[in-house]
Each structure stands twice: as C-alpha cells, then as structure tokens.
Amino acid sequence: MARGKKIYEGKAKILFEGPEPGTIVQYFKDDATAFNAEKQDVIDGKGALNNRLSEYFMIGLNHIGVPTHFLKRLNMREQLVRSCEIIPLEVIVRNYAAGSMSKRLGIEEGTQLPRPIVEYCYKDDSLGDPLVSEEHIAAFGWASQQDMDDILGLALRVNDYMSGVMYGVGIKLVDFKIEIGRVYEGDFQRLVVADEISPDSCRLWDLETGQKLDKDVFRRDLGSLTDAYAEVARRLGVMPKGTGPKPTLVN
Numbered sequence: 135m136a137r138g139k140k141i142y143e144g145k146a147k148i149l150f151e152g153p154e155p156g157t158i159v160q161y162f163k164d165d166a167t168a169f170n171a172e173k174q175d176v177i178d179g180k181g182a183l184n185n186r187l188s189e190y191f192m193i194g195l196n197h198i199g200v201p202t203h204f205l206k207r208l209n210m211r212e213q214l215v216r217s218c219e220i221i222p223l224e225v226i227v228r229n230y231a232a233g234s235m236s237k238r239l240g241i242e243e244g245t246q247l248p249r250p251i252v253e254y255c256y257k258d259d260s261l262g263d264p265l266v267s268e269e270h271i272a273a274f275g276w277a278s279q280q281d282m283d284d285i286l287g288l289a290l291r292v293n294d295y296m297s298g299v300m301y302g303v304g305i306k307l308v309d310f311k312i313e314i315g316r317v318y319e320g321d322f323q324r325l326v327v328a329d330e331i332s333p334d335s336c337r338l339w340d341l342e343t344g345q346k347l348d349k350d351v352f353r354r355d356l357g358s359l360t361d362a363y364a365e366v367a368r369r370l371g372v373m374p375k376g377t378g379p380k381p382t383l384v385n
C-alpha cells in the first residue's frame with residue numbers, strides 16, 4: 135500500500151499519512167532507546183515483533199469493546215490506524231512495584247500492590263516525562279474531568295485484559311504504559327487506546343522463573359531483546375515468520 139508523507143518520527147515508530155483521510159500508517163522501527171534516549175541501539179527484528187504483538191493486543195481489546203485506534207496490519211512493519219489527537223499523558227498502570235515506582239517509594243521490585251495503581255506522566259522528553267497529578271492535568275487543560283474518568287476506565291479495562299491474556303501464557307503483567315487519543319466523529323469526541331501495546335511499553339515477567347521478557351532486558355543489559363520478545367510472541371501464537379530464534383548449528 136502506498137503511504138503518504140511522513141508526519142512524525144519518534145524513537146521507535148514513524149507515522150505516515152494513510153491512504154484515506156483520517157488514517158495513518160504506523161511503521162515500527164528496530165530502534166531501541168531507554169533512559170530518555172541516553173541508551174540507544176538497533177535491534178534486528180524488534181519492529182516486526184512489536185507490530186505483531188501490538189496488533190494482537192489491539193484486536194483483542196476491540197473484540198471486548200475497548201476502543202482502540204487500530205484498523206489493520208498492512209505488512210511486517212506497518213499497521214493502519216485511525217488518526218487521533220494524542221492526549222499528552224503517559225498513562226501507567228501498575229500491579230506490582232517496579233522501575234521508577236520502586237525507586238521513588240522504596241518498595242522492593244516485585245511487591246504486589248494492594249490494587250492496581252494508575253499514574254500519569256506529562257509527555258515531554260525534554261523534561262523526562264515527569265509524574266503529574268490530576269490537579270496539574272485539570273489546571274493546565276490537558277484533559278477534562280470527563281476525559282479523566284474515561285481514561286481511568288480504559289486503563290483499568292486494558293489492565294484486566296492484558297493481565298488475563300498474559301496470565302494465560304504464564305506471564306505476569308507487572309506494569310504498562312498506554313497513550314490515549316481523541317477521535318472526532320462529527321460534533322462528538324471519543325477516547326481510544328492509541329500508540330502501541332508491546333513489550334516496549336509493558337513489564338512482563340515469567341510467572342515461574344521471574345525472567346524478564348520486556349524492554350528491561352535492553353535497559354539492564356540482561357541478554358537478547360529479540361529472544362525475549364520472540365518468546366512472548368511464541369507463547370501467544372503470533373510469532374512472525376523470519377523472526378524466530380536462529381537454528382543452532384551442530385557440527
């Protein structure tokens with residue numbers, strides 16, 4: 135499919151104008167970044183894996199009535215999505231303490247939280263995506279109170295869906311980040327889950343061994359990132375052709 139002009143290039147994806155008005159082609163790059171792009175690398179096959187995995191999660195969410203921007207996957211690296219106005223918040227849901235929450239509050243990584251905790255960060259790389267409260271969000275007009283109610287509802291539904299799907303393949307959903315977009319339909323606006331849902335934006339630990347199957351493998355130099363993502367894809371039955379583990383050569 136012919137794609138149009140490049141609209142935006144981010145750290146892990148490029149957005150192009152789509153074939154119809156109101157559509158966008160989302161291209162998944164192999165680039166990996168962490169710590170606000172201080173650590174960078176190109177990881178062969180990551181883009182194709184995230185394209186497949188995000189497709190899988192978004193289709194599942196659409197099936198259970200959680201609206202997303204996803205329309206269809208186009209090829210190994212691209213998917214067609216609805217264009218939407220991204221709310222400048224990273225919506226984080228945590229089931230177990232890890233990462234920045236563990237550091238901030240001194241809670242040991244892996245401690246189960248009394249209930250899912252939703253946090254909001256203001257999307258601004260130059261500030262390092264700072265944690266903000268609903269007071270900031272309302273005062274600066276990033277989202278209305280109605281939007282915040284809807285965002286909380288979406289975040290918790292995505293959490294239940296993702297926790298269940300991952301549990302079914304022996305993986306614990308520790309935490310994840312989603313982004314929310316506004317879609318305009320005539321005079322109405324709707325909020326949808328946008329961007330991507332993939333091991334780049336989730337913490338996924340093997341239920342039995344605790345092995346990390348997410349971007350922490352890259353952040354913390356724990357081995358092959360593609361092997362980790364391929365393991366998630368394999369367990370979910372969405373392993374794309376050509377990204378499997380290389381066969382071991384036996385003399």
Ligand code: UDP
Pocket residue numbers: 224226232233234235263309310311334335336337349
């Ligand atoms: N996350 C993300 N993008 C970001 C920041 C966080 O996808 O810019 C995800 C991250 O992969 C993890 C969750 O959000 O699954 C919580 O991240 P945390 O706040 O612990 O930040 P980190 O420790 O990654 O800096």
